[in-house]
Amino acid sequence: MRRHKGRLHAFARRHLGDADAALDVVQESFVAAWKALDRYDPARPFPTWLAAIALNKCRDRGRRLKVRRLILGERSIDAPGTPDYADPASGPEDEALRSERMAGLEAAIARLPDQLKEPLILTALEGLSQQEAADLLKISAKAVETRVYRARRRLADWLAGA
Incomplete structure (x- = not known):
């Protein structure tokens, strides 16, 4: 878990746009992987197998959120959070600008439809x-x-218009 949790969390955070939800997905992914360990094919890379599980958990979470939003409407609790990445070498103004840009990019990635978001996250x-x-x-x-x-x-297009 120590070896793979950071990468899985980053993947889930990029997919969901929410660091806290990503932690839940990582935990769910490890539980699912443990339960399915007997079905793991050693011919496939283990990190790819874990990423497939995490991807499915992200998709499940997205479907649940869509249903919840349909029933309850837009709520602030569903709004994606913005992670805080500090760079000690930059000043407060640079850090604020960088943080704002990063939050905008992560929000834009989270808005992409899954069929575009998933290949982008996996490759880029x-x-x-x-x-x-x-x-x-x-x-x-x-x-x-x-x-x-x-x-x-x-x-x-989205970021140029923002």
Whole structure:
């Protein structure tokens, strides 16, 4: 768990846009992995198997939130939190600007539809190859490439308009 929790948390945070929800997903993912350990295929990389579990947990959480929002409407409790990343070398103004930009980017990534968000996070942020992401998402490598391109274009448009 120590070896993989940081990477899984970063993945889930990027997918969900909420650091606290990401912690829950990481815990749920490790519990699910423990229960499914007998079904793990040693021919596949273990971190990729864990990422697939975390991805499914993120999707489950997203579906639950959509249902909750449909029933209850928009509530501030559902608003994504913004993580605080401090850089001791920068001044307060630089840090505030950087934090604001990072929060805007994370919020924009969280707003992407899952079909665009997932390939972007897996390839650009998690460092998986297009083929590894394609295998994980059960789509072609060309579909991953196209979706990453579309996600980047949409993010650029949103951030330029903001």
